[in-house]
Amino acid sequence: MSDQIELSSPPFDGISTVRFAPTNPSQLLVSSWDTSVRLYDVDTNEQKAKFDHRAAVLTTCFADSSRAFSGGLDTSVRELDLNTERVTHLGQHANSISTSNYSQSLNMLITGSWDRTIKLWDPRAGTPQQSSHDLPERVYQMDLVNNNLVVAMASRLFHIYDIRKMDGPAQTRDSSLRFMTRAVACMADGQGYATGSVEGRIAVEFFDLSQEAQDKKYAFKCHRQTINDVDHVWPVNSLAFHPFTTPLLLLDQTALCPSGTTS
DSSP states (O other), X not given: OTTOOOOSSOOSSOEEEEEEOSSOTTEEEEEETTSEEEEEETTTTEEXXXXXXXXXXEEEEESSSSEEEEEETTOEEEEEETTTOOEEXXXXXXXXXXXXXXXXXXXXXXXXXXXXEEEEEOTTSSSOEEEEEEOSSOEXXXXXXXXXXXXXXXXXXXXXXXXXOTTSOSEEEEOSSSSOEEEEEEOTTSSEEEEEETTSEEEEEESOOXXXXXXXXXXXXXXXXXXXXXXXXXXXXXXXXXXXXXXXXXXXXXXXXXXXXXX
């Protein structure tokens, strides 16, 4: 594609998360298995900051244009000052931190871990960890829209929480897909979410439990190719809804394509 830009100073190993700043689309955060988090200015194609960790970084997210958070295999929850490159240790999980989201409405960081917990953090407080919630399985991915937190776990389990009252999940579901969940993304309009799996399939789900809403659920195949009469299937590693239109973007290790197409 003619509008592709290769960023300078890329990570040396696999990329685990990419996040644009919520208020400044020229700011891009990238976490990597090379044990770093890097901040880029996309407009000028510059690396503006770099944060080194002790092990692979699996997740990062913005709080605002000057603060971000990260976590990974070293189990530490970190707050990153994007202007001074100062790192603050907020707390710890008992196992690797796989995913994170920041709630603008509650000013809360939410982290999920392979230790079968999700934790809520208030970075402004003297004791940042506000609560910890046990789950039946390892947390693989999470996404947040409005007050709905979708937690994707091992064994194809899903919990949906209202983050204003975390005493228990508002809904408990099994995945519509038959194999391990690799990605989850909430719809920008807050109606539901999409999930992707290692089998190269996408399922689209809705929060509303009415029969009318549930009848709109669907799933489709993607990221498949026939080579020499052999069907090749790639995992869907990442999903994103465009904030202003309806298409869903699907990413595997080979291609990016809109929903309803195959790769």
